[in-house]
Amino acid sequence: MHIIESGNVAAATGVKLARAQVIAAYPITPQTPLTEKLSEFVESGALKAEYIPVESEHSAMAVCIAASTAGTRAFTATSANGLLYMVEQLHWAVGARLPIVMCVANRGIGAPWTVWNDQQDTISQRDAGWIQIYANDHQQIIDAVIKAFRLAQTVSIPVMVCYDGYLLSHTYMPFDVPEQSKVDSFLPAFAPTHFLDPENPGNFNTVTLPDIRPGVDGEMAPGYIEIRHNLHQDLRATLDTFVEIDKAFEKEFGRGGNPLVEKYRCDDADFVAVCIGSLSYQLRDVIDIMRENDVKIGVMGVQMYRPFPDKAIVDALRGKKCAIVFEKALSYGNQGALYADIKAALYTSEKKPRIHNYILGLGGREIKTQQLLDALTASCTSPDTFEDTPRWIGLKL
Amino acid sequence: MENQTTILNLTEEEFVHPGNRACSGCGLSIVYRIGLKALGKNTILVVPPSCLTVLQGLYPVASTKLPCVNVTFASTGAAATGVRAAMRALKKENVNVVAWAGDGGTSDIGIQALSGACERGEDIIYICYDNEAYMNTGVQRSGTTPQGVITTTTPIKGKLQEKKDVPSIIAAHGIGYVATASAAYPLDFYDKVRKATTISGPRYIHVHTPCPPGWSFETRYTIKVGKLAVQTGLFDLYEIENGEFRLTGASKNLVGKARLPVTEYFKTQGRFKSLDKDIIKKVQEQVDAKWARY
Amino acid sequence: MTTRTFCNKISRSKPSPGDGGNTGSWRVLRPVINLEACIPAKRNKKACFHCWLYCPDSVVSKTIPPVINYEYCKGCGICAEECPADAISMVDESTHPVEEK
């Protein structure tokens, strides 16, 4: 059934359909309507879950970590400084291999204070080990939340479902709400083999030595580096696993097919714009205009940013003249993070394109279609003359 | 509270394995061993970084026979909340969810999460073992380090500020049960933990825990030093049950009697070596004034 | 579908004694119980057991007479200090060559 609601409500509805058991959240703009909706679901009985109104984001993730360790499906949501306040916990949740799902309504980071959208918050956490999925519209939000729970418990790694603050979180558009019975068959109950259990006591997240050490049963137990290596290998394998989960989702719900990158008019293109989030949809209109003017251009949205789908991106860019990377975030003092990642991925590839970097929209600065058109036109007109440093769009002073 | 438990009827079952990494003469080892006896098998522990993290064992060996989740330093109260929420969701209601943290993890970095859990009325037991400094990292001052104490971050003059009164702060949340205890009086501590298991909502027990290396005394004096803190009237054993305050055990027996001077306690430990006459006089006056109200 | 086993390495410990190794080797002084003075030994009934109660490392048994597990006893001396009958003396460990293992 289609409803017209905000992106936050789409996310909350996904969490409800996924039957999250423990939800803890601390309000922060623009995530708040999501947590308000979830508390309403729980209070009204529409969702049988524990809703913990914690005193901080650090504690929100603490509740999720503990509840997940105890064997329940846990969820939280945040934005911007809230995400940064739980950074220690993000890394902890990954190291403990807990299938927590968290929505992040992307927002710029203070100081100075900004409540408006960019993606510096989640991009800054790209190395935490969380899986990061980005949604471009409300349908993708609700679908991603449901897929995220299955992915998280399949690979034992937490998943962030990210969507642009305000642009998606507060904007209303139609989306289909999947049937509960179908979600139930797609998403099996969380049944971990190890959990906090007085009948089978274990000590979780114990201090782990630099070296391997024999265990109680005589078997050699890994040291910290082996455990972290295993996490990394599992994250790399997650790329294929998510493709499979997306296929299973498509079979059940008839939607999907672009789990890692979502391409638009890229196949015959000479130029490909690349970005993360709803901007990739805004760019479609620009691509259409340029196509009308016989510029062979397409746009690719990076849907999963961590683990990084380097192969999918390199394949999509092979033989192109130029990739133009737009970013609402920056690795300060260097370049756009996505730009640097793509550049690194292309390093060993045959027939690699030129690559350009634009920074835009920080702190909610409006991104006008004309500006995108101008930037793309400049890149397509002189692909060989660009510097290896980001150009900024929309600076007024 | 009268002791119900005696040495003779105290359970023999042990929940802490020997051969763990706690220091020789460790006060925490005593309260942990006794506390787990009181909690029993049907318990889940939540532990932030502290000496207990080391006592509990290094991967892949656990020195505790109970399920335990190690959590980040600031998150103990919230993590215990999460375990309890999961128990409700899984309909495993009769499990003790017990946070066990040190004084730094409680009075300093963890107080926000603990306060939040108390305000929400979470059904958890929180035990703070107070060895009055960051012992695990090498004896740095904490909020509960008493005034004048030499630590590695107050190395010459001793700590300038007074000890933070954490049990009173927690009691101000209006929770059903707050108690203090001492490693030197394990049966009193045992009974308080037992009582806590029979109450629901947030329960807080603050247990004074002598530390031979951190306080600079010989390992064999752990009990003696702990008892002196009580007998001089510096650290009081009490309960606040449903808002009602009462002294218990050894402290209750002190009412109306002559107490040992605080210097008897101070002189047993190297950490007090920088105390000057003025501070000693002030502390004695504070103790006398406090006891005049009991 | 993927057949990979995910998350096969994680820090999750199992209970066992001796995480710190043979902590008996930490001792400088060894507690030795004089059974002539030990209250439960002398009376041959369950009594006293201060050594058992106060032992931080649960290496004293609540038996008649109490027995100390020297494999793990760290030699702190609390039992000797708290024994109301002064039945436990702390003796130089070097006078007790490695006899039990």
Added chain:
Amino acid sequence: MRKDIIEIRWHGRGGQGAITAAKIVANAAFVSGYKGVVMAPTFGTERRGAPVFTSLKISREKIYDLSPITTPDMVIVLDHSLLDEVNVTAGLKENGLVVLNAPKPVSEYTFDGMRVAVSDVTKHAVEAGLPPGIVNSGIIGAFAKASGLVDIDVLVQAIEDEFSGKKPEKNAKAARIAYENTELKVPK
């Protein structure tokens, strides 16, 4: 930039229900076959009583551009007092439409060559039995009459759905009265 998108800007005051009104129209438009419907409220620091605006884009095809409206086809003004504070016609396309809740007749208002529709929604809402100051259901009636975009019956159904449990029939009635009492002025 897409020609197929109809852009409607709603001007109100914080708490007046402009978002709800736009949402109702969005729902009705979707039901009427507009696959592309995007409604975006003012982002950020709305405060009760302060002027706010809401963007509504409608198209037969899916809409990908979520940026705020800058060149609306029509503007809906929930409160004529806003005219003194806000340039409601900013960016309004040539031959655009202004739908205004105001007590005076349409002849009193001129917006520089734009079409103007006026209804005394505040009065009609009270006639419908609503407490004074509820204007967001009534303005939808004026919008329906003036724009002709969405059928009034579909809108009334959307109003009843939205106000389910909150005087749906009175809100619906307010919309119908306003619909019947909307004057349109088309400049020569």
